[in-house]
Amino acid sequence: MAINIKNFLFSQSKNSKIRDFQDLDHIDGLAIGAISAKLYKYERDDVVIFYFRDGANYASVYTQSKIFSENIKWNLKIKGNSIKALFVNTRNACAFLGKQGLQAIETIAKDLSEQLTKKMKIDDEKPSKVRSNEIIFGCTGTIGETFPLEKIRKSIPNLLSKIKYTQNKYLWIKAALGIMTTDTVPKMAMTECKIGTSNIKIYGVAKGSGMIYPNMATTLGYIFTDGNIPSSILKKLLKKNIETTFNAISVDSDTSTNDMVSIFATKKANHIKVKNINDKNLKSFDESLNLVLLELAKKVAFDGEGASKFVQIDVLNTKNVKDAKKIAFSIANSPLVKTAIAGEDPNWGRVVMAIGKAYVNLNVNKLEIKFGKLKVVERGLISKNYNEDLLKEYMSSKNINITVEINSGKKSFTTYTTDLTKKYIEINADYRS
């Protein structure tokens, strides 16, 4: 079945980004609110709630860092398969705060639970209770700083009063802006697909740009669908698709204490029941979810601090995916490769170096390297047709594609990154004040 892809503008110029928003509209069963809790010195939205009045199935993946934030500790304790709200705050990561941090999350959960239950009694025909353990949290910002609990608590009545039960593109932009930190653009993506004969929406918002005010590179990604898919299947779909999307990007090889990607299914669409992850009726949804995650992940990578170029690295035909991944990330994380790309220097020797230091056993005589369509290395030697002028011209492109052919198996991995520029140093060496 053809996938109906709207709004996948990534391959277009940077200036076209604003058009990313235009097709996002309403998802049944979702409500959104975003306001300022005055967490920043200047006026901006900094707390956002995604509210599912009739509940949503959901799944989450979190940072692999051994030091993770208090909100992630809270989320990991929640065992239920249905969620009523996702609450996101920026400016403070609620990390490295010990008991105080977890207590703050507990307090906000309690406040939200009570006030959402009250709101439901007013707004809904069939009100139910919103429990603390039906609310999960995303936090991003500085770590180790006292959590602005009271400011957030004070903002809750106003935030809940601003919740809108119908979304249009402006509300999505507002939400995407509300979760941003040092991002230079809000990040959204959407597509539609089919489950059986029914049209299903998959929308997403994300934030992340190398690292954030002022500490590090938290990535948050939230996907919303009206599909009626059990949480157990959502978990498997997310776990599978995260590997080739959010886990395939690298801006500076640094990892946050707060990374989090979730998917929420409002169950409002009427479609044939899906039984398991191998169900043929899920194929279109699976592929479309991958596209939305990949689009958001690419946008995070491309918004990498100081980035002037977007780089795709394909490592092909290794014995296993692990080897391909090691080589791909060794290239993507190499400061020498990234500075050469920033300088538009056709310095393919640095790619060879980065392949070598991935410590994957390989037959050098079978190695091939291409920059775009230009063959640079063939059979482990510089290509006979190698033309430095042509390669230099290619290096001036905004999009750089490096293909590494290992020729020793059938597995592959693609990673996405950016160049490393003086601007990156400027942004990150500046004192936080």
Place this chain on the structure above:
Amino acid sequence: MAINIKNFLFSQSKNSKIRDFQDLDHIDGLAIGAISAKLYKYERDDVVIFYFRDGANYASVYTQSKIFSENIKWNLKIKGNSIKALFVNTRNACAFLGKQGLQAIETIAKDLSEQLTKKMKIDDEKPSKVRSNEIIFGCTGTIGETFPLEKIRKSIPNLLSKIKYTQNKYLWIKAALGIMTTDTVPKMAMTECKIGTSNIKIYGVAKGSGMIYPNMATTLGYIFTDGNIPSSILKKLLKKNIETTFNAISVDSDTSTNDMVSIFATKKANHIKVKNINDKNLKSFDESLNLVLLELAKKVAFDGEGASKFVQIDVLNTKNVKDAKKIAFSIANSPLVKTAIAGEDPNWGRVVMAIGKAYVNLNVNKLEIKFGKLKVVERGLISKNYNEDLLKEYMSSKNINITVEINSGKKSFTTYTTDLTKKYIEINADYRS
């Protein structure tokens, strides 16, 4: 026994470097030659020979990269325990050249073998033959570029005629300059120690500075001693001491195809026979070798491209050395930590982030972090005495020392690195022309 350390000036100011040379003099059994083979467009020494007319015991360690240079392939094939010469060229790494590269090394080895044998007949009372397989090679420079075989062959008669059988500090400087690429200073270190009651010299030269003209970060380190130590023991001593010295530095996490550190023992000193690596008579030599290797390694790190600060990271009390190393390098290689140091930003949150992304299991509640003597983190929380102004002041030092106390075992590891500056990007993003 007290170790007699001369010339360990590393802790002094950058300007004091020139004084590093002053104590290096003669090592019996060693001869040195250095000339220009016109490998560069401008005039400079670019081929250097270290010649041992009566042979030297030796040991080498090489890059762990899966793609390594042709000279290292040659060196690895040599099985004998005695060497007559080390030949080093700069400008071309002899890497990624396939058969052509290895044939070039073979040709130079043959030329050197014939001409050194001839020279011995003239110079020596008891001439012997110098065989090809008694010569090892160090190469550093661009990879994938045609090796300048004919230029080097033509230079050999002149090089051998310039060999000097007695060294003074000027000859050592000439040799250290002759193996340099983008290094900003020649790197030498020396100490003396005792084996039994005999005085033994340990001298060393090294090159490396993040990366080199124009491709990558080759590190070469050569240690010379007049000690009479079997190659089997030299191998164990080098392998053991390289881990905490050359393998403990990180400028940009990149690894060259050509890295090589060797030790040569001319056997000229008269001392009590050493039997094995645990021999008590070797203790002073062992410790002194570590000091010379560490001094050279620190100089390589400090000459890192664009570096403005020298950074020492001590990770203490982990369950095993591997864990300590993982955490230390995760901090040392983090672009966020390195840019914060460049910006003199007291951004300790980035160190926490880097500890977390080392993926070592740890009890966060036991974590302690110090910057110099300033406690920043205690028991997994920001220290009660934390004072950002004091930390900011400390960050303005030239030497930054970060101590991470894991408190879960008895093993430790120390790594040495530099900050990451705009200058680094400038140097490495520039097109090679």
